[in-house]
Amino acid sequence: ERLPCHKSSVCSRSYFVLVMVFFHVYILNVIALLFYVHYSNGQEDADRVRDALRSQHQHQHQHQHQHRRPESGSPPSKPEFPRHVPLSRVEGIRVGHVQRVPLVPGRVHEMRTLSLKPLLFIPGFLSEEECRVVMQLAQLKGLMESQLMVQHGQEELAKEINLSPEEIFNLLDINQDGQLQLHEQILTHSRVRDGIWLTPENLREIYTGLKADKDGNLLSLEEFRVLSNDAFQRFLIKRGVKRSQLVRNSRHTWLYQGKGAHQVLQDIKAVTRLTRLPATLVDLSEPLQVVRYEEGGHYHGHHDSGPVYPETACTHTRIAVNGSTPFETSCYVTVLFYLNSVEGGGETAFPVADNRTYDEVSLIQNGTDLLDTRRNCNKSNLRVKPTKGKAVFWYNYLSDGRWVGEQDEYALHGGCVVTRGIKWVANKWINIDPDYERQVRFQQLVSQHAEDEDNEGLTLNSDMQSP
Numbered sequence: 001e002r003l004p005c006h007k008s009s010v011c012s013r014s015y016f017v018l019v020m021v022f023f024h025v026y027i028l029n030v031i032a033l034l035f036y037v038h039y040s041n042g043q044e045d046a047d048r049v050r051d052a053l054r055s056q057h058q059h060q061h062q063h064q065h066q067h068r069r070p071e072s073g074s075p076p077s078k079p080e081f082p083r084h085v086p087l088s089r090v091e092g093i094r095v096g097h098v099q100r101v102p103l104v105p106g107r108v109h110e111m112r113t114l115s116l117k118p119l120l121f122i123p124g125f126l127s128e129e130e131c132r133v134v135m136q137l138a139q140l141k142g143l144m145e146s147q148l149m150v151q152h153g154q155e156e157l158a159k160e161i162n163l164s165p166e167e168i169f170n171l172l173d174i175n176q177d178g179q180l181q182l183h184e185q186i187l188t189h190s191r192v193r194d195g196i197w198l199t200p201e202n203l204r205e206i207y208t209g210l211k212a213d214k215d216g217n218l219l220s221l222e223e224f225r226v227l228s229n230d231a232f233q234r235f236l237i238k239r240g241v242k243r244s245q246l247v248r249n250s251r252h253t254w255l256y257q258g259k260g261a262h263q264v265l266q267d268i269k270a271v272t273r274l275t276r277l278p279a280t281l282v283d284l285s286e287p288l289q290v291v292r293y294e295e296g297g298h299y300h301g302h303h304d305s306g307p308v309y310p311e312t313a314c315t316h317t318r319i320a321v322n323g324s325t326p327f328e329t330s331c332y333v334t335v336l337f338y339l340n341s342v343e344g345g346g347e348t349a350f351p352v353a354d355n356r357t358y359d360e361v362s363l364i365q366n367g368t369d370l371l372d373t374r375r376n377c378n379k380s381n382l383r384v385k386p387t388k389g390k391a392v393f394w395y396n397y398l399s400d401g402r403w404v405g406e407q408d409e410y411a412l413h414g415g416c417v418v419t420r421g422i423k424w425v426a427n428k429w430i431n432i433d434p435d436y437e438r439q440v441r442f443q444q445l446v447s448q449h450a451e452d453e454d455n456e457g458l459t460l461n462s463d464m465q466s467p
Contacts, residue, residue, distance in 0.1 A: 086401075086402050086403070087277065087332075087399065087402075087403055087404065087432070088275070088276040088277055088278075089119075089276075089395070089399050090111075090119070090121065090275070090276060092113040092115075092116050092119045092120075092121070093113060094113065094116070095113055095114065095115060095116060095354070096112065096113060097112070097113045098110050098111070098112050098113075099111045099112075099113075101123070101273070101274070102273075103123070103125070103270050103273045103274055104267075104270050104273075109123045109124060109125070110123060110124070111123040111274075114353075114382060114384070114392070115350065115353040115354045115381075115382055115410075116354060117353065117354050117355065117408070117410040118350070118353065118394045118395060118396070118408045118410045118411035119394060119395050119408075120350070120353065120382075120392065120393075120394040121392065121393055121394070122384065122390065122391070122392045123274065123390075123391055124389055124390055124391075125274070125337060125389060125390065125391035126268070126337055126339070126388075126389045126391070127389060128388065128389065129264075130264050130267070130268065130389075131337075131339040131340065131388055131389060131424075133262065133264040134255070134264065134265070134268070134288075134290060134337075134339055134426055135290070135339050135340070135424050137255055137262060137264075137265070137290075138253050138255065138290035138292070138424075141253050141255065142253060143251035143252055143253045143290075143292055144251060144252065144253065145251055146248045146249075146250040146251060146252045146291065165221075165224065165225050166221065168224075169221050169224050178220070178221070179218040179219060179220055180218065180219035180224065181218065196245055196246065196247070197245055197246065197247045197300050197372070198245070199369075199372065199375075200367065200369075202245070207219075210226060211226075212224075212226040243296070244296060244298075244374065247299070247300050247302075248298075248299045248300070249293070249296065249297045249298050249299075250291050250292060250293045250294075250297050250298075250299065250415075251291070251292050251294075252289055252290060252291040252292070253289075253290055254286075254287045254288065254289055254290075255287055255288045255289075255290060255426075256287050256288075257269055257287060257288055258283070265288060268288065268337075268426075268428075269282065269283075271335050271393075271428055271430075274335065274391070274393065275333050275335070275393065275430065277333070277430060280443065281430060281431075281432055282430055284316070284431070284442070284443060284446060285316070285428070285429060285430045285431040286316070286428075286429050286431060288426050288427070288428055289426065289427040289428075289429075290339075290424070290425075290426045291424070291425050291426070291427065292422065292423070292424055293346060293415065293418050293422065293423040293424075293425075294418065294422055295418050295419070295420065295421065295422070296417060296418065297346075297415075297417070297418045297423065298373045298374050298414070298415055298416065298417040298418070299373065299414050299415035300371050300372060300373050300374075300414050301349070301351055301363075301370065301371030301372075301373060301412055301413065301414040302371075302412070302413070302414060303396065303407070303409070303411060303412055304329070304331045304334045304396050304411070304413075304429065305328075305329055305330050305331040305332075305396040305397065305407065306328040306329060306330075306407065307328075307406070307407045308397070308404070308405075308406060308407060308434045309328070314328060314329070314330035314431065314432075314433040314434070314438075315328065315329050315330070315431075316330070316431040316433070316442070317433045317438050317439060317441075317442040319442065319445055319446075321438060329431075330404075330431055330432065330433055330434065331396050331429040331430065331431055332395065332396060332397055332404060332430050332431065332432040333393060333394070333395055333396070333429070333430040334393060334394055334396060334411075334427065334428075334429055334430075335391060335392075335393040335427070335428040335429075335430070336348065336391065336392050336393065336425055336426075336427055337390075337391045337425060337426040337427075337428070338386040338387055338388060338389070338390045338391070338424075338425055339388065339424035339425060339426060340386070340388050340422070340423070340424045341386060341387050341388045342385075342386045342418060342420075342421050342422070342423045343420040343421030344418070344419035344420030344421060345377075345416050345417050345418045345419035345420065346386050346415065346416055346417075346418040346419075346421075346423040347377060347383040347384055347385050347386065347415075347416040348383065348384045348386070348392065348413060348414075348415060348416070349373060349377045349380035349382070349383050349413060349414050349415075349416050350380060350381060350382040350383075350384075350410075350411075350412065350413045351363065351370040351371065351379070351380040351381060351412055351413075351414075352370070352381060352409075352410055352412055353380075353381040353382040353410060354381060354382070354410070355381065355410065358409045358410055371412075371414065373414040373415060373416050373417060374417045377414075377416035377417070383416065386423055386425070394411055394413075395408060395411070396408055396411045397434070403434070403436050404432055404433075404434040405434075
């Protein structure tokens with residue numbers, strides 16, 4: 001018999017509910033599966049980096065033993081390169097975004113994005129005790145002047161770069177009008193002169209003293225010739241150079257952080273967790289630089305690392321390349337620690353942070369030089385106030401998706417003049433060669449050298465213990 005109408009409706013409704021339940025369970029399973037795949041891939045990436053580094057170490061170890069004990073009649077093996085290890089890179093998401101990161105056991109730090117160009121972060125990092133120990137260790141070792149005036153003239157400089165005065169003038173004449181405007185003159189003498197930062201007023205004073213610039217504004221080729229000899233340098237030496245006229249007015253020292261170093265210095269190497277880079281790369285970078293800026297101290301605008309050129313090798317990997325190759329500093333990441341809170345001034349300024357475009361000429365407009373941190377820090381797009389224990393870090397290079405990419409020009413920065421008190425900072429530069437294979441060769445050579453030293457030490461100890 002046919003079921004009554006109301007019973008049939010109940011059955012249909014129950015069937016519909018049952019179908020919808022199964023459908024939602026299916027959707028939830030799909031979402032869960034997607035999450036599982038996503039995080040599994042993230043873990044696999046981390047495992048892949050770890051496996052590659054382990055593989056690299058094994059390759060180095062095998063190569064060293066083959067080098068020491070070659071089999072009879074077999075040719076020396078060629079160094080093997082591990083598969084390409086992608087460089088980890090912290091994502092900024094957006095300005096103001098906060099990430100919680102476990103940097104040291106038992107403590108979670110908050111890392112805030114300050115800008116995207118350059119990719120700049122700020123976390124709290126060092127304790128008050130750690131700051132005190134680093135400053136005391138630096139004082140114990142002794143600090144030296146950070147900037148010294150190099151005593152050579154324009155003639156020697158012209159010989160080094162192998163260009164005639166006419167060729168130099170033509171290159172500096174940006175708009176090719178046959179004359180150097182004031183901003184072109186500033187780029188000429190404020191950037192080329194080693195160690196000295198000259199303001200427009202300084203230039204006018206020197207031009208007047210040398211009777212070079214007759215109209216007081218534009219510089220012709222004939223007038224430029226007067227400045228293209230040692231007269232310029234001799235005038236500076238005779239006139240005297242004040243500390244405030246140096247590009248960098250500070251004192252500094254270097255503190256080793258490896259095995260045998262003070263425990264606080266070794267603990268600060270937790271920077272590896274901050275940057276998420278392999279510890280191998282951080283360990284082979286420069287020591288910790290500690291800098292003291294007294295009242296009036298400053299550091300004019302600069303980049304921590306230069307552009308990438310195929311013919312240029314990195315300073316830290318010089319042992320892995322031809323000695324005649326020109327060298328450039330290559331700091332992939334800069335980590336800046338503030339060791340004390342400054343009473344007045346001393347901010348770290350980023351003049352063009354998050355600008356829409358970057359143009360070197362536009363840095364000097366209408367008599368305002370954005371690179372001049374003694375005068376124009378307040379015109380920078382971003383300033384970070386020094387506070388004890390705080391750290392800021394940024395990338396000096398972009399990423400090509402696998403390794404080091406082009407220079408990030410927006411990473412231009414400087415230290416504003418200290419108006420009151422003393423400023424203590426520490427710099428940790430993580431050096432990575434943009435050429436992947438060159439970086440690996442460098443690591444292999446360092447590893448081999450370290451193992452040779454260990455073996456020599458073992459042999460020496462066994463000899464000392466012999467009758």
